[in-house]
Amino acid sequence: MEWEAVVGLEVHVQLRTKSKIFGGASTAYGAEPNTQACDVSVALPGVLPVMNREAARLAVKFGLGIGALINRRSIFARKNYFYPDLPKGYQISQYEAPIVGRGTLQIETQTGTRNIGITRAHLEEDAGKSLHEDFHGMTGIDLNRAGTALLEIVSEPDLRSSAEAVAYLKTLHALVRYLDISDGNMQEGSFRCDANVSVRPKGQDALGTRAEIKNINSFRFVEKAVDFEIERQIDRIENGGKVVQETRLYDPDRDETRSMRSKEEAHDYRYFPDPDLPALVLDESFIEKVRSELPELPRARKARFESEYGLSRSDAAQLTRDRQTADYFERVCSKTSANPKVAANWVLGELASALNHHNLEIADTRVDSTGLAKLLDRVADHTISGKTAKDVFLLLWNSDQSVDRIIEDRGLKQITDNAEIEAVVAGVLCDHQAQVRQYREGNQRVFGFFVGQVMKRTRGKANPKQVNELLHEKLK
Amino acid sequence: MHDQSLGELRAGLDRKDYSSVELTRHFLGRIHHGQRLNAFISVTEDLALEQARQADARIAGNDSEFLTGIPIAHKDLFCTLGVRTTCGSRILDNFISPYDATVVRKLKSGGMVMLGKTNMDEFAMGSSNENSYYGHVKNPWDEKRVPGGSSGGSAAAVSARLAPVATATDTGGSIRQPAALCGLTGIKPSYGRVSRYGMVAFASSLDQGGVLARSAADAALVLQAMSGFDRRDSTSLDRAVPDYPGCIEASIRGKVIGLPKEFFGQGADPAVMEAVEQAVRIFESMGAKTTGVELPNSEAGIPCYYVLAPAEASSNLARFDGVRYGHRTEQYEDLMDMYERTRAEGFGEEVKRRIMIGTYVLSSGYYDAYYVKAQKLRRMIADDFQRAFEKCDFIAGPTTPGTAFVIGEKSDDPVSMYLNDIFTNSANLAGLPAISVPAGLDHGGLPIGLHLIGRYLDEATILNAAHQFQQRTDWHRKTPEGFE
Numbered sequence: 001m002e003w004e005a006v007v008g009l010e011v012h013v014q015l016r017t018k019s020k021i022f023g024g025a026s027t028a029y030g031a032e033p034n035t036q037a038c039d040v041s042v043a044l045p046g047v048l049p050v051m052n053r054e055a056a057r058l059a060v061k062f063g064l065g066i067g068a069l070i071n072r073r074s075i076f077a078r079k080n081y082f083y084p085d086l087p088k089g090y091q092i093s094q095y096e097a098p099i100v101g102r103g104t105l106q107i108e109t110q111t112g113t114r115n116i117g118i119t120r121a122h123l124e125e126d127a128g129k130s131l132h133e134d135f136h137g138m139t140g141i142d143l144n145r146a147g148t149a150l151l152e153i154v155s156e157p158d159l160r161s162s163a164e165a166v167a168y169l170k171t172l173h174a175l176v177r178y179l180d181i182s183d184g185n186m187q188e189g190s191f192r193c194d195a196n197v198s199v200r201p202k203g204q205d206a207l208g209t210r211a212e213i214k215n216i217n218s219f220r221f222v223e224k225a226v227d228f229e230i231e232r233q234i235d236r237i238e239n240g241g242k243v244v245q246e247t248r249l250y251d252p253d254r255d256e257t258r259s260m261r262s263k264e265e266a267h268d269y270r271y272f273p274d275p276d277l278p279a280l281v282l283d284e285s286f287i288e289k290v291r292s293e294l295p296e297l298p299r300a301r302k303a304r305f306e307s308e309y310g311l312s313r314s315d316a317a318q319l320t321r322d323r324q325t326a327d328y329f330e331r332v333c334s335k336t337s338a339n340p341k342v343a344a345n346w347v348l349g350e351l352a353s354a355l356n357h358h359n360l361e362i363a364d365t366r367v368d369s370t371g372l373a374k375l376l377d378r379v380a381d382h383t384i385s386g387k388t389a390k391d392v393f394l395l396l397w398n399s400d401q402s403v404d405r406i407i408e409d410r411g412l413k414q415i416t417d418n419a420e421i422e423a424v425v426a427g428v429l430c431d432h433q434a435q436v437r438q439y440r441e442g443n444q445r446v447f448g449f450f451v452g453q454v455m456k457r458t459r460g461k462a463n464p465k466q467v468n469e470l471l472h473e474k475l476k
Numbered sequence: 477m478h479d480q481s482l483g484e485l486r487a488g489l490d491r492k493d494y495s496s497v498e499l500t501r502h503f504l505g506r507i508h509h510g511q512r513l514n515a516f517i518s519v520t521e522d523l524a525l526e527q528a529r530q531a532d533a534r535i536a537g538n539d540s541e542f543l544t545g546i547p548i549a550h551k552d553l554f555c556t557l558g559v560r561t562t563c564g565s566r567i568l569d570n571f572i573s574p575y576d577a578t579v580v581r582k583l584k585s586g587g588m589v590m591l592g593k594t595n596m597d598e599f600a601m602g603s604s605n606e607n608s609y610y611g612h613v614k615n616p617w618d619e620k621r622v623p624g625g626s627s628g629g630s631a632a633a634v635s636a637r638l639a640p641v642a643t644a645t646d647t648g649g650s651i652r653q654p655a656a657l658c659g660l661t662g663i664k665p666s667y668g669r670v671s672r673y674g675m676v677a678f679a680s681s682l683d684q685g686g687v688l689a690r691s692a693a694d695a696a697l698v699l700q701a702m703s704g705f706d707r708r709d710s711t712s713l714d715r716a717v718p719d720y721p722g723c724i725e726a727s728i729r730g731k732v733i734g735l736p737k738e739f740f741g742q743g744a745d746p747a748v749m750e751a752v753e754q755a756v757r758i759f760e761s762m763g764a765k766t767t768g769v770e771l772p773n774s775e776a777g778i779p780c781y782y783v784l785a786p787a788e789a790s791s792n793l794a795r796f797d798g799v800r801y802g803h804r805t806e807q808y809e810d811l812m813d814m815y816e817r818t819r820a821e822g823f824g825e826e827v828k829r830r831i832m833i834g835t836y837v838l839s840s841g842y843y844d845a846y847y848v849k850a851q852k853l854r855r856m857i858a859d860d861f862q863r864a865f866e867k868c869d870f871i872a873g874p875t876t877p878g879t880a881f882v883i884g885e886k887s888d889d890p891v892s893m894y895l896n897d898i899f900t901n902s903a904n905l906a907g908l909p910a911i912s913v914p915a916g917l918d919h920g921g922l923p924i925g926l927h928l929i930g931r932y933l934d935e936a937t938i939l940n941a942a943h944q945f946q947q948r949t950d951w952h953r954k955t956p957e958g959f960e
Binding site for chain 1: 563681835
């Protein structure tokens with residue numbers, strides 16, 4: 001039988017707020033345990049939550065970014081359960097009335113563009129962390145993260161493969177970074193994902209029983225966890241078994257999912273509206289102000305890169321994948337007279353590989369847009385050759401010197417004086433009579449040898465185009 | 477000194493008849509003398525004397541406010557910096573609060589001197605002060621009887637003149653019922669008038685801080701000082717606080733008193749009803765008018781309250797889990813065992829009962845039938861009041877069905893205990909201000925309370941009516957025997 005996978009994702013995005021969603025403590029990552037746990041984070045007796053309006057602004061920004069319905073009135077609810085890193089014994093979340101309603105995210109897949117439905121996005125607070133190492137049979141609790149603002153983005157079960165799940169997640173990740181509502185740092189847990197996976201015979205409308213997979217915190221793990229789970233479910237059904245509704249945990253070390261709790265063991269969260277917090281009411285002027293602050297979004301920017309800079313679809317897509325790269329590219333273009341296509345090749349080629357090699361983000365690049373623009377200018381005005389430029393780029397990466405300084409100090413300036421090159425060409429041909437004969441007898445491959453010899457004698461500085469022309473002329 | 481009003485104490489301090497230190501020592505002595513009442517969980521003697529010395533310095537420096545140097549007792553539900561805050565529960569027996577509740581901070585910055593923390597029903601759940609880990613409190617009027625609850629310690633302390641005034645809290649009647657049973661004036665302001673920050677939550681949508689005092693004039697002074705918007709409490713109201721002490725002197729001529737037939741038909745003691753009717757006649761003699769009003773859903777008050785309050789409590793009390801502060805059991809197998817033993821040991825019977833009720837009514841499959849339905853009833857009860865206030869300025873009735881009952885009499889019968897709130901809890905459900913005023917003594921010499929409910933945010937009118945009533949009567953001046 002042919003099977004179809006049905007996947008929906010729940011993504012927790014940590015919002016970029018300076019302080020917690022309901023308390024005054026800082027949200028900076030990496031502080032000593034419990035140094036960012038204010039009275040509200042610790043849930044002292046008698047303390048009360050106060051809504052951080054910045055979290056609402058960021059959530060609205062997201063909603064507008066996916067063209068979603070913004071609920072003018074949303075309600076905070078308590079989700080009750082006991083866990084040591086959940087200090088109040090309940091999580092403040094949104095249940096019946098989330099801040100962001102239905103919207104759509106467009107993704108690119110191998111089979112083309114698809115619209116993925118987003119059911120809702122709601123505000124909630126994060127829990128703390130339980131630390132099981134270093135405590136000799138006890139558990140340490142770090143409440144620094146408790147109360148950090150999260151936006152939980154819930155998709156419709158519209159995804160049909162792990163590849164689509166990854167495409168959705170990457171598109172969403174790029175979007176939250178474009179919108180600047182989150183740093184999107186997956187290692188630090190700013191962008192986390194749970195997946196609901198089920199399978200059904202191809203052509204069937206009804207959904208199969210789903211399993212929820214928790215704790216998948218990288219694009220690669222999503223792909224692997226979803227693939228594993230699809231296989232597991234198909235296997236199970238084909239062997240006469242049934243998929244049970246349950247929560248499963250992905251174990252990246254073993255590359256498998258395993259059962260955490262069944263439907264029977266599922267918590268009854270006893271949701272009810274939080275009496276400590278009035279309804280979150282947004283007026284039109286607030287929403288319009290957020291709308292006016294929206295940046296150009298990836299899809300629009302990609303289209304503009306194609307039309308404005310004449311880039312290929314693939315280059316435009318790669319450059320706009322994250323906002324920082326697109327910004328960098330545009331800064332280079334604004335500062336150089338070189339062709340934007342050349343600039344794109346450099347950003348996606350040399351720069352990307354250098355960043356990759358050093359495992360750096362573009363924000364941490366050692367060649368800034370001004371440096372790269374200058375380098376491209378020097379190629380465009382024939383001061384150096386494209387080949388030399390690659391060497392200069394590496395020198396630039398490893399030093400604080402300017403492009404011109406490096407060219408000057410190392411004598412890399414290209415020789416463009418025709419007479420000077422002609423003299424070298426003549427000398428090379430004179431010294432290699434045998435090869436000249438071979439060439440004239442029809443061995444075209446010897447041509448490269450002459451080029452090499454000329455470059456060697458000019459220490460690579462002769463303008464290659466002129467060398468080619470002169471050689472052709474002399475060998476005629 | 478202990479029989480003086482706050483106004484007289486202010487005058488005495490300003491005239492240097494006594495210093496705040498002397499006044500404080502006097503009340504500390506009274507507390508010692510009244511120890512058998514068990515009104516206090518903690519007496520903060522050293523801190524009180526230190527605060528009194530600071531108050532004396534302010535008075536000497538002409539930097540005093542009206543309440544500077546006057547002692548007060550705080551219900552042990554209010555967090556007090558550096559001082560044990562137990563909520564009457566074993567689970568917080570060792571909890572020293574690292575901060576002051578907003579109410580405590582305001583009164584402290586006004587120069588009031590904290591004598592200590594008063595006994596109470598555990599987490600404010602109870603109507604008799606028998607549900608305290610620190611033992612029951614005795615009613616100064618008859619020590620075999622309860623002082624009411626949950627603010628029983630505050631009521632006994634003020635009634636026995638162990639403190640000039642005390643803070644208290646009211647979720648379903650916890651200020652007004654003990655006021656009635658101890659012959660005091662107790663006001664619960666409108667929901668949102670007084671910050672709940674640092675007032676340990678029982679039922680967040682119903683809880684409200686207030687005052688137990690010996691007169692409406694005293695209550696007005698302290699309420700004034702503790703009210704006002706607090707950015708740390710999202711349910712507190714950003715509205716100007718009226719000048720309560722200034723409002724109380726006005727005549728009540730022409731004011732219309734609503735008399736709900738539901739409050740006069742129900743089975744309150746004849747002595748209580750007689751006192752209430754007598755009080756209404758006194759108001760009429762001062763030029764007030766009366767009119768019949770209807771509160772048709774008031775019967776639903778008790779069931780509605782006993783769904784919503786436990787629901788919120790079951791969630792509010794989840795933080796007492798032995799992880800971060802408070803009691804933790806000594807021996808446990810694993811996490812679940814730690815939770816279960818800690819909470820089994822840390823909470824008393826009534827608290828457990830309400831956590832179970834609350835957990836049940838919020839459970840999936842029962843939520844609509846209980847919680848949602850109770851919310852609808854709550855809306856209807858509030859609407860009834862709104863309609864009634866189209867016809868009147870305030871509503872009058874009995875505070876409680878009877879006077880103080882004997883310790884142990886109702887402790888095995890939760891429903892009969894819950895019925896003590898029958899006249900009071902609708903004001904909490906509707907968020908309205910209400911006050912209990914001494915209006916007589918029954919045949920056994922026990923105090924009777926008159927209950928006045930005001931329009932939303934209109935504490936001024938009920939304080940005004942209470943004060944004018946106290947200009948014509950002296951029930952509020954009566955002192956229990958042995959504490960004169």
